[in-house]
Amino acid sequence: MSKKKQPRNRKANAAAIGKISTPAPSSTESSKYQLPLVWLMPLVAMLLVAIMFLVRRTKVSASPLPTTPPVLDAKFVGAAECATCHEQENSRWRGSHHQLAMQPATDSTVLGDFSHASFDNNGVTTTFSRNGSKFMVRTDGPDGALHDYEIGYTFGVYPLQQYLIAMPGGRLQALGIAWDSRTRERGGQRWFFLYPGQKITARDTRHWTGIDQNWNYMCADCHSTNLRKNYDSRTRTFSTAYAEIDVSCEACHGPGSNHMSWAKKQGDWQKFDATQSLAIAL
Structure with missing residues (x-):
């Protein structure tokens, strides 16, 4: 017996078709449209910065050069x-x-008594004298023994005056005994030790030959104009220079x-x- 052909149910087919939903786009498909926008914004910003730089550079190059040196x-x-x-x-x-912050030692600049004056301090007798136009001091040196030294420069003027002595290696050292330049009525016009009551030997950095009394390193910046220390670490020497000796x-x-x-x-x-x-x- 032959099978009877079933009639097509158009309504059922339509209902079935209506239940089929269109699939949502995947995240990959969505991001492929968003990525160009993410990259485009920084590129636009970079382009604007480049344009501003070129405009600024053009203005600068077009401006006239200064007529006076910097x-x-x-x-x-x-x-x-x-x-x-x-x-x-x-x-x-x-x-x-x-x-008068610093001056060569001359008759007009030296205030201290160099007429064979002496000063005793902690067992060391220091004497001040003249050798022609030179101002001399005999005192304990870096080895602790007495030596004669020539005063090279005065340092300061009031209420005290110190004296600088040239030493090897381009160094100037400030003598630890200073002159009180105040009037006699005020207790001045005498030699005095910068560290009263203390025994300062040649081993002490505060000794006049030590680093604490080194003019190049400790003092010169404030007493001269346009000072250059010019220290050579290889030879451990100074070649200090200045535009002017004073301030x-x-x-x-x-x-x-x-x-x-x-x-x-x-x-x-x-x-x-x-x-x-x-x-x-x-």
């Missing part, structure tokens, strides 16, 4: 040059503690060559008030 190229000219315009300031500086104008105001060049170009610089002059100089 301050870093300035040189020290000395107080004598400064005095050619600043006479009043120079006259006030003369004789000041700054101007002069440029110790505070800096090297003045640029200012001098500007002043000479202005001709009659007194036409300008202080504010205008400073603005032009800078």
Whole structure:
């Protein structure tokens, strides 16, 4: 018996088809559209920065070059040059503690008694004398024995004055016995030891030959202008130099060559008030 062909149930088929849902896009498919946006934003930011840099660089290169040298190229000219315009300031500086901070030892700068004066301290007798134009001191040296030394420089002026002695290796050492430059009425005009009541031997760093009394390392920066220690660690020697021996104008105001060049170009610089002059100089 032949099978009877079943009629097609269109409604059932339609219902079945309606139940089939379209699959949601996978995370991989979704991210392939998001990734370009993630990378695009930093690229746009980098592009904007590059454009700003190029615009800024173009403006800088188009601006005229400065007509005056930078301050870093300035040189020290000395107080004598400064005095050619600043006479009043120079006259006030003369004789000041700054101007007398350090001086070569001469009849006009040495205040201490070097007429065979003596000073006893902890079993050591130090004597001060003259050898022609030289100022001499006989005292204990780095070996503890007495030696004769020439005073090279005065150091300071009031209320005390110290004395510097040249030693090997480019060193200047500050003598541990100083001169009290106050008046006699105030207890001055005498030699005194910087460490009263203490026995300072040549083994002590505070001895006048020790590192604590080394001018190059400990003292010179504040007593001279534009100091360069120039220490050679290989040979352990100094080749110390300075623009000026004392504390002069440029110790505070800096090297003045640029200012001098500007002043000479202005001709009659007194036409300008202080504010205008400073603005032009800078």
